[in-house]
Amino acid sequence: MRPQLLLFSVFFLLSCTLRFSLSEKCHPYDKQALLKIKKDFGNPYTLTSWDPKTDCCRWYLVKCDLVSHRVTQLFAYNGGLSGQIPASIGNLPLLEYLIFHKQPHMTGPIQPAIAKLKNLKFLEISWTNISGSVPGFLGELKNLTFIDLSFNNLSGSIPSSLSKLPDLKELYLSRNKLTGSIPESFGEFKTKEITMDLSHNQLSGKIPISLGKSDFGTIDFSRNRLEGDASFLFRGTKLWKLDLSRNLLAFSLTKVKTLPESLRYSEKS
Ligand SMILES: *[C@@H]1O[C@H](CO)[C@@H](O)[C@H](O)[C@H]1NC(C)=O
Ligand SMILES: *[C@@H]1O[C@H](CO)[C@@H](O)[C@H](O)[C@H]1NC(C)=O
Numbered sequence: 001m002r003p004q005l006l007l008f009s010v011f012f013l014l015s016c017t018l019r020f021s022l023s024e025k026c027h028p029y030d031k032q033a034l035l036k037i038k039k040d041f042g043n044p045y046t047l048t049s050w051d052p053k054t055d056c057c058r059w060y061l062v063k064c065d066l067v068s069h070r071v072t073q074l075f076a077y078n079g080g081l082s083g084q085i086p087a088s089i090g091n092l093p094l095l096e097y098l099i100f101h102k103q104p105h106m107t108g109p110i111q112p113a114i115a116k117l118k119n120l121k122f123l124e125i126s127w128t129n130i131s132g133s134v135p136g137f138l139g140e141l142k143n144l145t146f147i148d149l150s151f152n153n154l155s156g157s158i159p160s161s162l163s164k165l166p167d168l169k170e171l172y173l174s175r176n177k178l179t180g181s182i183p184e185s186f187g188e189f190k191t192k193e194i195t196m197d198l199s200h201n202q203l204s205g206k207i208p209i210s211l212g213k214s215d216f217g218t219i220d221f222s223r224n225r226l227e228g229d230a231s232f233l234f235r236g237t238k239l240w241k242l243d244l245s246r247n248l249l250a251f252s253l254t255k256v257k258t259l260p261e262s263l264r265y266s267e268k269s
């Protein structure tokens with residue numbers, strides 16, 4: 001080989017390596033965390049694209065922030081993952097969206113390391129076989145606006161700490177095996193027009209009168225074992241859906257002087 005050509009080849013190789021490392025946007029810390037998550041899930045087929053040689057911001061089920069290139073979203077729909085949610089999930093400090101939906105083989109508790117995800121805005125673990133309780137630490141993840149833990153195998157009572165979330169707009173806990181009563185503190189939500197679906201559980205006791213103070217848009221408490229009066233719920237001015245059907249409630253709507261104008265759908269019986 002002529003020396004010039006050799007030099008050219010070396011230069012070409014160098015520039016390729018350089019270009020590769022420049023195009024790698026993924027933060028090395030996030031990449032390491034994702035690779036550990038993959039390993040902890042048992043290297044499933046769904047995560048085949050999670051190849052250490054490529055940019056993790058281009059991996060399947062992952063999204064990075066366009067400016068910081070930190071991993072902000074992890075979303076897995078329609079199967080492919082099995083076993084417990086690994087503790088390594090807590091090593092993605094900038095994560096804002098965490099979604100596991102329709103994962104019938106996902107089991108075990110809601111991973112405690114999720115408590116480390118202080119930037120989490122959107123948490124969905126639905127249609128899985130996750131069990132255990134709804135963890136109280138969710139009340140410490142102050143950026144949460146959306147929680148959907150419906151269609152799982154969760155038991156125990158609803159933590160009162162959820163009302164501490166200053167920006168929570170939607171809470172779905174339906175279709176679990178939750179027991180106990182609705183927390184008194186649920187009258188202290190700060191956000192407006194909250195959607196709350198606690199239907200299809202085994203909640204019992206009276207609906208706390210304090211709930212008349214929170215600004216709910218939608219309430220679905222149907223198919224539980226709630227008792228007593230609920231007429232005070234009809235005072236919510238923004239309320240447009242209220243479903244209290246299939247409970248043990250006993251009250252007369254004649255006590256309700258004016259139904260909120262915004263109410264479009266209400267069911268009781
Ligand atoms: C939970 O597991 C059972 C048995 O494997 C399955 O039939 C069911 O569909 C699963 N539940 C969900 C919500 O995926
Ligand atoms: C929460 O959200 C705010 C506003 O979007 C942001 O400034 C903050 O860094 C986020 N994270 C935490 C941990 O509060």
Ligand SMILES: *[C@@H]1O[C@H](CO)[C@@H](O)[C@H](O)[C@H]1NC(C)=O
Pocket residue numbers: 107129131132153155
């Ligand atoms: C649901 O949780 C109960 C314990 O609360 C457990 O015995 C049962 O096996 C779980 N079901 C599934 C399908 O995981």
